[in-house]
Amino acid sequence: MRKVKIRFPNGEVKEYIFEGEKSVLDLVGDPKGGFVARFNGKLFDLFVPIPEDADLIEILDFNDKDGKGVFWHSSAHILAQAVKRLYPFAKLTVGPPIENGFFYDIDFGGKTLTPEDLEEIERMAVKICEEDLEVSREELESEKAKEFFKSLGEDYKVELIEEFNLPKVSIYRQGEFVDLCKGPHIYRTGIVKSFKVLSVSSAYWKGDPKNPSLQRIYGISFPDPKMMEDYLKVLEEAKARDHRVLGRELDIFGFYEEAGAGFVFWHPNGAIVRSVIEDYWKREHIKAGYKLVYTPHLLSGKLWEISGHLNYYAKNMFVFEKDGQTYAVKPMNCPAHILIYKSKVRSYRDLPLRICELGTVYRDELSGVLHGLLRVRGFTQDDAHIFTTHEQIEDEVVNVLNLMKRILKRFGFEDFEVELSIWDPNRKEDYMGTEEMWENAINSLKNALEREGLNYTVEVGEAAFYGPKIDVKLKDALGRRWQCTTVQVDFNLPRRFSATYKGPDGKDHYAVMIHRAIFGSMERFMGILLEHYAGDLPLWLAPVQVRILPIKSEFNDYARKVANLLEEEGFRVEVDDRNERLNYKILDAEKHKIPYIFVIGKREVENGTVSVRKRKEGDKGSFKVEDIIKILKEEAFFQP
RNA sequence: GCCACCGUAGCUCAGUAGGCAGAGCGGCGGUUUCGUAAACCGCAGGUCGGCGGUUCGAGUCCGCCCGGUGGCUCCA
Numbered sequence: 001m002r003k004v005k006i007r008f009p010n011g012e013v014k015e016y017i018f019e020g021e022k023s024v025l026d027l028v029g030d031p032k033g034g035f036v037a038r039f040n041g042k043l044f045d046l047f048v049p050i051p052e053d054a055d056l057i058e059i060l061d062f063n064d065k066d067g068k069g070v071f072w073h074s075s076a077h078i079l080a081q082a083v084k085r086l087y088p089f090a091k092l093t094v095g096p097p098i099e100n101g102f103f104y105d106i107d108f109g110g111k112t113l114t115p116e117d118l119e120e121i122e123r124m125a126v127k128i129c130e131e132d133l134e135v136s137r138e139e140l141e142s143e144k145a146k147e148f149f150k151s152l153g154e155d156y157k158v159e160l161i162e163e164f165n166l167p168k169v170s171i172y173r174q175g176e177f178v179d180l181c182k183g184p185h186i187y188r189t190g191i192v193k194s195f196k197v198l199s200v201s202s203a204y205w206k207g208d209p210k211n212p213s214l215q216r217i218y219g220i221s222f223p224d225p226k227m228m229e230d231y232l233k234v235l236e237e238a239k240a241r242d243h244r245v246l247g248r249e250l251d252i253f254g255f256y257e258e259a260g261a262g263f264v265f266w267h268p269n270g271a272i273v274r275s276v277i278e279d280y281w282k283r284e285h286i287k288a289g290y291k292l293v294y295t296p297h298l299l300s301g302k303l304w305e306i307s308g309h310l311n312y313y314a315k316n317m318f319v320f321e322k323d324g325q326t327y328a329v330k331p332m333n334c335p336a337h338i339l340i341y342k343s344k345v346r347s348y349r350d351l352p353l354r355i356c357e358l359g360t361v362y363r364d365e366l367s368g369v370l371h372g373l374l375r376v377r378g379f380t381q382d383d384a385h386i387f388t389t390h391e392q393i394e395d396e397v398v399n400v401l402n403l404m405k406r407i408l409k410r411f412g413f414e415d416f417e418v419e420l421s422i423w424d425p426n427r428k429e430d431y432m433g434t435e436e437m438w439e440n441a442i443n444s445l446k447n448a449l450e451r452e453g454l455n456y457t458v459e460v461g462e463a464a465f466y467g468p469k470i471d472v473k474l475k476d477a478l479g480r481r482w483q484c485t486t487v488q489v490d491f492n493l494p495r496r497f498s499a500t501y502k503g504p505d506g507k508d509h510y511a512v513m514i515h516r517a518i519f520g521s522m523e524r525f526m527g528i529l530l531e532h533y534a535g536d537l538p539l540w541l542a543p544v545q546v547r548i549l550p551i552k553s554e555f556n557d558y559a560r561k562v563a564n565l566l567e568e569e570g571f572r573v574e575v576d577d578r579n580e581r582l583n584y585k586i587l588d589a590e591k592h593k594i595p596y597i598f599v600i601g602k603r604e605v606e607n608g609t610v611s612v613r614k615r616k617e618g619d620k621g622s623f624k625v626e627d628i629i630k631i632l633k634e635e636a637f638f639q640p
Numbered sequence: 641g642c643c644a645c646c647g648u649a650g651c652u653c654a655g656u657a658g659g660c661a662g663a664g665c666g667g668c669g670g671u672u673u674c675g676u677a678a679a680c681c682g683c684a685g686g687u688c689g690g691c692g693g694u695u696c697g698a699g700u701c702c703g704c705c706c707g708g709u710g711g712c713u714c715c716a
Contacts, residue, residue: 112644112645113644170694199710200641200644201644201645202711203643203712204712207713213644218710258706260707261706261707262704299707316714361716363715366641367707369714371710376716382716483716484716524716551674551675579672580678581672581673581674581676581679582675583675584677585677586676586677588678589677595678599675601674613676617712625652
């Protein structure tokens, strides 16, 4: 006799008493929307015998993160089954769940799929869900499994089994379909109620260009068609927010074929927004004790030799020769800031020394990775380098994180995901510096994160060879995550450049450098902002804050007078005195996402008022000019 | 860089089968002077991404290059 408690997805817990081998399904009959089980953090199928030592088993549904992964993993199998029905010659490779959905990499022997092919695959996948096939699992000895998959022509599966090098492997079946898979899986294909094939692209087997090119088919699925609707809405919304489209519509920036790929031209509307952001950034940094500097864009090759960049970063650098001298356009600002640090003897009393710069850098990125403002070849980092002692690392990182929170909050970002990348303690020889330095730095970063109340995950072995780092992803209005802030400890460069300070002991010590950026780059941040706000920049950022619309040309003079009053108060204003109807002018102003529209007619001129229309809210009624200026100032964070 | 797809007016797009390059919006000119999301009439605007090839004839077919999109990889 065994006793086991089972928790259902709705939280309900029931106790079961049974004998012999039973599966969860055997016991509960109806898993109440759940489709996979977890015990002690381990997932297993509802249709396999309950593990020997299990006492409390959870049945998971789509709301659970693990459950979702299993659901999408099973969906990848359904996708593969659909493909095999339509293309029996196709060879399967791997098909994992991903953050939003799943994909399956499949070798079609050189065929590339068309949109029509995808539709057909989707129809077949939907059919497989409707067929409600039962899923089963079996274990095979590896040798037998190899033979089996060889007989099916699934060469990649054979290769995988060889790689696993395990005595046994598991395979899953549903209907006529078989796949090598660790599992677990949902117990029937009918649990998937909504299935969509999203896109196809190419990928190499194991990501290696020497290997055959595969078709990577992306899909998404849900246990409830309503969830699919919501998801597609978000996708649509994301598409409508595409910063590349908004950038053109709002005339923020442009790229020019004749200028080269990946080089951003900030148009006047974008430049003013950037300038507002930069002014704010500078003010906050100076307040936080940073020293603002400017350094050259072009530096001698000798400097990049000392820094090591010509050795390990050359393929990303624009390097050229002139009169027998090598020069490079800077891909990073750190060596330049080190020179300023070294311009005089530094005492421990000078530390921490915080040097900041909106530094424009150029990197020769692979052409295939360029993407709007989010990935370019020339960009301006909101960079800073903090020279500290080992003891000061913690406090300095607290300051950086605090500054980050304050600055990003201004843009409506308050939700962060933080990764702490540390060394792999089993490969100490791959890292520079002593164990003591590393332990101290890692603990400093951890303490700093805790002091700032930031939750984080630890990524072992993800640190650079020269020091641990913190990466922060911010969540935008659509819940998407963007990597922006980064804080990186560096033991290396101070040594390469002999960046030292005189300690209280009168001896020279190497400084520690902390590289950090809050936005990452102005270009990327602008792209993120556009998508985050869907182009509706808040008043303080909007390129044009107020547009004044005289109803008839006879009110143009009054409109200009109001514009002047606003301009004197520091607002960015336009008067639309074109010979058009009011409705048209409103349409045009709304199209440009201008936060405030002031309508001027006979009434307003007579009463010395403006009729205020606010974006997204509509007509707000009449205001005295000085009153509305007060209101706008407050909204735009003007200092009183 | 690699794989796949794409490139027609400032923007969005149509262009059948290789046979005179089109529309809407926008721009310009005129009429209209109008109260909260598109007044009317007219005009201009194109080396069809670039170069080469096939053809009597290329926006259309082929090759190379440039640029873009989605991935691989990389990263701010």
